Amino acid sequence: MSLLNETLEKIQPLNEEIMKKSKVRVDDLLKPVGSLGVLEEIAVQLSGISDEMFPDVSKKAMLVFCGDHGVFEEGVAAAPQEVTDLMAQMVVAGKSGVAVLCKQAGADVFVCDVGMISEIDPKSKILDKKIRKGTSNMRKGPAMTRDEAIASLEAGIDVAGRAIKNGYNILGTGEVGISNTTPSAAIFSAFSGVDPGELVGAGANLSEEKMVNKAQVIRDAITLNKPDKNDAIDVLAKVGGFEIGAMAGAMLAGASYKVPVLIDGFISTAAAAIAIALKPEVKGYLICSHASAERGAAFGSEFIGAKPFLNMGMRLGEGSGAAIAFNIVEAALYMNREMATYSDVGLGVV
Template sequence: MSLLNKTLEKIEPLNEQMMTVSKERVDFLLKPVGSLGVLEEIAVQISGITGEMYPEIRKKAVLVFAGDHGVFEEGVSAAPQEVTGLMANMTIAGKSGVGALSKQAGADVFVCDVGMLGEVDPKSGILMKKIRKGTANMRKGPAMSYEEAILALETGIDVAERAIRNGYNMLGTGEVGICNTTPSAAIFAVLGDVDPGELTGAGANLSEEKMVNKAQVIRDAIALNKPDKKDAIDVLAKVGGLEIGAMAGVMLAGAAHKIPVVIDGFISTASAAIAIALNPDVKGYLICSHASAEKGAAFGSEFIGAKPFLNMGMRLGEGSGAAIAFNIIECALSMNREMATYGDVGLGVV
């Protein structure tokens, strides 16, 4: 049995019994019921994920996947393609946005090359898992083969399982890949039956004129490749990206091992859509960090049924929102673990 199939078979629904018990305790904490809002929801969800009343986060990591895109040649990005490799190296050095924010959160960052055009310096610390040198131009044919899409998913599973074996029990997903908002919009256009124009945003500061072109490129790619919306792997292969597939693999692995996975913005949400399509129970293991300012992000979050709890006008990607959210999640667990209950002080619930 393949790694992908074994992982999918291991995924179970959240522990509803533990969530019920956890909710009862959270409601009985020394505060008005519901007064700590999202913190209460997070505490109950993580109890359901882990099966523990007082889960503790021992080690946190953001897993960042890097890949390039053949559709770049269609003029869908304002930034040069070389920026992918540059940002991968800046991230591993701790000098990118996610690097700085993860340091503050006490989280480690791992970078994995699944599909960059350039070669990686073996001494850089970047994990070398290159599947191919960039996807093909999806306006001219499938972005990758079906087998490569599966390999992208399995690479994400493998990297996540390596982290889990090393004691990381909360993971965030991140990416670097110039023009990867294009395949992300394409994925949602297919899965959500929506015109790409409603999803296509500025990415790395694309002009209005080029956004119109970007939407048309996606329409053309979908019309040519005819991805099957009932087969998430086919969608990933025809209009997706290698780093998008790898992040979806991390989400599958997290669910299979009962580890919470914090997703970032628009591109991570596209990965989540693929993962949930492969096994709907994955949804319960995902924590959606922030409402990205990217145009299609609100649609994407609604499509997967996620409720981002931060709204900060961010659209950087890289896993930056996940790194910030780690702090909020640990506050939720501290609330549950450290607060007294009404019973502790001899009172009833208020």
């Protein structure tokens, strides 16, 4: 049996029994019921994920997957493709947005190449899971083969699984890849039937004129490749990206090990759409960090039924929003574990 199938079979629904117990405790905390809002929801969700009232989420790992895209040649990105490699190096060096935000949150960052066009220096700290040097141009044919799509998912499963076995108990999903808002919009368009013009955004500061082109490129790719919305692997293969598949795999792995996984922005949400389509139960293990300012992000969150709890106008990607959210998730745990209850002080719930 393949690693993907083994992982899918291991994923179970959240533990409803302990969630009910956790909800009773959260409601009994020394505060008006519901007055700590999303923190209360996260605390209950963490219990259901882990089978524990007070799970440990102190050992944090941000998994940043990197890949390039053949569709770049269609003029869908403002930045040169070499920026993918540059930013991967900056993440490793601790100098990128996600790197410094993870440092503040006490999270370790792991960078993995699943499809950059550049060669990795053997001395680099970048993990080498390269499937090939960039996807194919989806406007001219499938972005990847079905086997490559599965390989991208399994790369993410492997990297996340190793992190969890090394003691990490909460994961964030990030990415680096010039042009990757294009396959992300294409994935949502393929799944939903929504016109790409409603989903494409500026990415790395793309002009309005080029956004019109970007939408048409996606329309052409979907018309040519005919991705099957009922087959998530087909959607990933036809119009996806290697780093998107890897993030989806990391989400599946987290669910299979009962470890929470933070969704970042638009691209990470597209990966979540793939993961949820493969195994609907995975949704319960995902925590949606922030409302990305990237056009299409609000639709993406709504499509997967996620409720971002941070809204700061961010659209950097890389995992930057998820990095900030590590702090919020840990705060929810502290709230549930450390606060006194009405029962402790001999009063009824207010």
